Amino acid sequence: MRCLKKMIDLTNLTIKQAHSSLKEKRFSSVELTQAFLNRIDEKDKEIKAYLTVTTELALKQAKAADEKIKKGEMDILTGIPCAIKDNMMIKNIKCTAGSKFLENYISPYNATVIEKLKDCVFLGKTNLDEFAMGSSCENSAYFSTSNPRDLERVPGGSSGGSAAAVASDQCIFALGSDTGGSIRQPACFCGITGLKPTYGAVSRYGLIAFASSLDQIGPMTKNIEDAEIVFNAIKGIDKMDSTSCDEARNREINKIKIGVPKEYFGKGLDFEIEKAVKDAISFYEKNGAEIHEISLPHTEYALACYYIIAPSEASANLARFDGIRYGKISSGESLIDYYLQNRTKGFGDEVKKRIILGTYTLSAGYYDEYYKKALKVRTLIKQDFEKVFEKVDVIIGPTSPCLPFKIGELVDDPLAMYLSDIYTVSVNLAGLPAISIPCGKSNGLPIGMQLIAPAFMENNLFKIAKLYDNTRN
């Protein structure tokens, strides 16, 4: 009985708790891993967070971790079970990106983040919207994932499987990727913590590219401290990604100055969310922070700007999927017919829509009107933030304007779906770090707030976020 009780308790541990227990040899990494595999076996039938469970690999890694622990060679993540979004490559493991195109694709190499986390235990690959394009996980070519807080609702997206796995104790932490909100919005919907690092802070090598000037990998965790631990493990310059760098900036903070953008509290924001985020801001004020009402005047153009730049980059990145070197789905009489058949059958509707949109906005007659224009608006959005950060240390607002919606509720209204990313896309366009943390509930559904910092100031972001979290708990 003692053993059974131990198994039940193991799956809700944070990284730090699991680490100290492993260190004190209260249980082994193999026992911990087995507890998670059992949990997945029992729980994932209803949540469907995982596309692939890598039992064999996980147990092999756990055994290796136990050896290291025995020898006293462990660090904070040794033997910690985690889940990886299925658009990051683990060598010899299937990597689908949520697409039929890659149904049988076996990764020939490790992503840099995987190399950096190789002392962890990889429990499996999590569900996502196809090629990370979506806000609900409903665009996965395989199945929808349920929100563990309410099974009829979406977990958010595109890193919905990772968020759901963390929220339902099917892993200790997970990796997600964020192009326009794909870490922060699902973290918010599932009531967990999600960090989108500064552009360039984490290597993208081995991440299946969606929009290369916006994509970043980041941690999805049970608390802020864990997000910091994982971020410190995966960050840093990588010779395989020329956009990565080692920069970390610090700003001395005596009295925290918080910017509250008036544009983030306007039309379309759910009343309960507004109230919860404002309560959190009052909490900071009561604890000595200075609150400044600020303006990010180009906010209303951010989503339109994003829906030109992201599809443009995607149309170029996804040109590589032609069924020739891998992923053959169909044959064709001629070479051109072969391309057409494979791409038409391989991609889902949302992906095709974005490829066509991006091809259109990059085409000779429309390049200036759409793509070039969007790049200029992007500059204005970036400058809005730069101006504000001369006065404040952090910007706080809601992560999402709406609560998690029901599965199927928005599939016929793509624009309404896109609008759920309205507060997150600007951050990617400007390349800034931002974290979503839980700040309340409405009818049992989680509410999240987003804290945004200047580039490469993740340290301040963690510090300020923890003030709220530590005092509240």
Add this chain to the structure above:
Amino acid sequence: MISKIAKLANLISENKKMEKDFSSILDYVNKLKEVDVSNVEETANLSCSINVFRKDIEEKKDNALILELMPEKRNNYLVVNEVFEEND
């Protein structure tokens, strides 16, 4: 025309829902026309990167897994449709 460039079969004219979605998104992004961008530079890239060069020497890589993924191969070469047709 555009879907031909994108190497997708002619989807828009065949798929009513996609056609509707596509035009609603185009209408939405046209919002950018309101913004005055005179004298504004473009931001295409945010990275702090500088050019990185590697030594010009052959890198030995393990190709076995990549070869494994190929749909059809002969003597470790990828088999593809012919690029030029007889009339070309």
